[in-house]
Amino acid sequence: RASYLGIANRQLKRLGALVESILAMSMERRNSLVMKMESIDLIPFVREIAAAQYMRKEKVITIDVDCPEGEIIIVADKTHLANIINNLLDNAIKYSGDRVSIKVVCTPDGISVSDDGIGIPASSIPYLFDRFYRVPQGNTQNVRGYGIGLYYVKSITDKLGWDISVRSRPGEGTVFTIKFNYRNES
Numbered sequence: 141r142a143s144y145l146g147i148a149n150r151q152l153k154r155l156g157a158l159v160e161s162i163l164a165m166s167m168e169r170r171n172s173l174v175m176k177m178e179s180i181d182l183i184p185f186v187r188e189i190a191a192a193q194y195m196r197k198e199k200v201i202t203i204d205v206d207c208p209e210g211e212i213i214i215v216a217d218k219t220h221l222a223n224i225i226n227n228l229l230d231n232a233i234k235y236s237g238d239r240v241s242i243k244v245v246c247t248p249d250g251i252s253v254s255d256d257g258i259g260i261p262a263s264s265i266p267y268l269f270d271r272f273y274r275v276p277q278g279n280t281q282n283v284r285g286y287g288i289g290l291y292y293v294k295s296i297t298d299k300l301g302w303d304i305s306v307r308s309r310p311g312e313g314t315v316f317t318i319k320f321n322y323r324n325e326s
């Protein structure tokens with residue numbers, strides 16, 4: 141119970157920080173979005189976010205976090221990085237049937253999130269990171285969303301100098317891959 145409360149508490153703090161950054165984003169231009177860069181111990185960071193998403197229990201969720209032995213230290217903004225991973229996991233959970241199997245892979249070069257959900261038609265891929273874009277499909281209309289999650293993810297990865305790409309096949313699943321480019325390293 142203590143460990144669940146700990147996770148809930150940290151997620152609440154994260155939500156508070158998210159509200160702050162959304163307010164900041166609506167007041168300023170997106171280009172002046174401020175990043176608070178710090179060293180992040182990636183593996184425990186990702187594991188905790190995965191554990192919190194797993195606790196949603198809205199459907200049968202399996203999340204496998206696959207990381208190498210040892211530490212991966214990256215430099216990024218903690219709040220925004222957590223939001224990125226949460227957005228990708230949220231989508232993997234939302235756009236799937238009544239059960240979903242998710243795999244998160246962390247390497248020193250990047251992170252990928254794959255699911256075995258409904259997938260995305262090839263014709264929608266070019267618009268996926270556009271603001272307010274949602275795949276116009278009967279099967280997603282009953283899932284709530286604003287179409288800003290991936291737009292936000294792309295804004296932040298751009299800001300950090302990282303790349304994000306997607307591979308998907310309808311009915312089989314989707315993989316989002318983020319590559320850290322270490323543009324900020326000197």
Ligand code: ATP
Pocket residue numbers: 227231232235255257258259260268273274275276280284285286287288289290291314
């Ligand atoms: P929100 O703003 O709450 O995140 P959203 O989930 O609709 O709303 P995005 O996260 O930007 O918005 O995703 C855009 C669209 O891309 C979704 O509406 C969905 O159609 C599609 N999509 C995103 N991730 C996946 C996924 N893992 N599997 C299938 N479709 C996806």
Ligand code: MG
Pocket residue numbers: 227230231285289290
């Ligand atoms: Mg979303």
